[in-house]
Amino acid sequence: MVNQTVMSQKQRYSLVGTGGRARLYVDALADTQREHCRLVSMCDRSQVRMDYYNRHLQEEHQHGVVPTFKADRFEEMIETTRPDIVIVCTTDVMHHEYIIRAMESGCDVISEKPMTVDVGKVQAIRDAIQRTGRSLRVTFNLRYWPLAMKIRELLLEGVVGKPMAVDFSYVLDTSHGADYFRRWHREKDQSGGLLVHKSTHHFDLVNWWIEGQPQSVYALGDLKFYGKANAESRGECYEYGRYTDEVKAEKDPFSMPLDGKDHRGFRGSVLRSLYREAEAETGYIRDQNVFGEGITIEDTMAVMVRYNNGAVLNYSLVTYCSWEGFRLAITGDKGRLEVYVKYGSHIIAENGGDESDEAEGDEYQERLEVFPMFGHPYKVDVPKGEGSHFGGDAGMADQLFSCDPVADPLNRAASEADATASVLIGACANQSMQTGLPVNCLELLEGRPQAE
């Protein structure tokens, strides 16, 4: 009887979208947050992927089988399993659909980033919030990374004074960066392009750090490295459409076969179970050739943003670098803060195939320095967070699923308004890349001219 009462008091969650990222939520709900949370159902286009998670729940967490529903039975799932909160973890272009349908069915929503892929869908979500009175949290896990929190703390303490200029240069390596060109992210209408899908994290961090609202955006971007035409212009020829079972792709350093072998930081058994074994069901091909046809996103991007507090951001994203990390500088009227982070790189032996993820001198490096305007510069030590996304995932899950309000002096919990601001920068950048002109953020969002 006591147990039943405790069970019934648990917050009930449904998970829509059971691909790679879903694991964070499944593990949190079935393990670290199990005392006060309950995963009551899962929904996806793929039964194979949902079955994988049910096996994972039983084998890794000694958890019972969770009821599963194919995508066309979403409302039935809500009716029969009665979640309080729906977690949306589908491909980006479907977020708005499930956010809105969940709210209309009486649920609050937690959505993976980006909130959605374009401003029309942003507006539809905002309308649904107004209409239903339900709440939306967007999971910007990087806000919970100890380094990102330290930067926010230092800025709140006023170490640079009023932030006026931000330089943020981000590079993705040929493993992580290439991965966006192997699957749905490579199509702009599915992901919004990387200035929405990926940079939503970075724009959100800047908006949060400097407490600014974007006003206008100018951007340039191209597909310069990946894609068939670029490979051909370098005299390279890749005949295969995908990598799995392709003998010729064996020595291709960009290859990612779904044959069960581990691959540059990706677990082979998971890739095979989640994607290869589900192909016949949904036609989702996870390992497309990054030098194939059909890529409609950019791989090289530069963006300038003007903020309502007078600050300007100069941002770039390059997706085919030999190492991954970023350089950041925030300059204000009292000083400057500089950050350098190198996550390490993936070195491929010349014979192809073999690799060393941790070449000598290639380990994680982090440097945070403050340069007061007329004072001595000093370094700030930040503990490296443990686990996925440098501790960001665990920190976020603790706050997201806690039954008691967690003290949040840094204001890390991201609302729909925060998520709108970061998608808006990406959407304006997309328009600016098309037209060659700067874009006014509010004009794009509201579809009407704004007073200067």
Ligand SMILES: NC(=O)c1ccc[n+]([C@@H]2O[C@H](COP(=O)([O-])OP(=O)(O)OC[C@H]3O[C@@H](n4cnc5c(N)ncnc54)[C@H](O)[C@@H]3O)[C@@H](O)[C@H]2O)c1
């Ligand atoms: N915050 C982070 O650090 C982080 C990291 C990775 C992914 N993500 C986000 O998580 C989400 C999922 O990414 P992923 O890497 O797991 O992708 P994935 O391709 O592995 O999984 C996407 C899942 O969505 C399902 N899906 C597609 N259309 C659907 C529909 N109409 N109805 C129901 N299910 C549908 C697919 O079948 C698949 O199982 C994305 O929004 C991505 O941006 C966030």
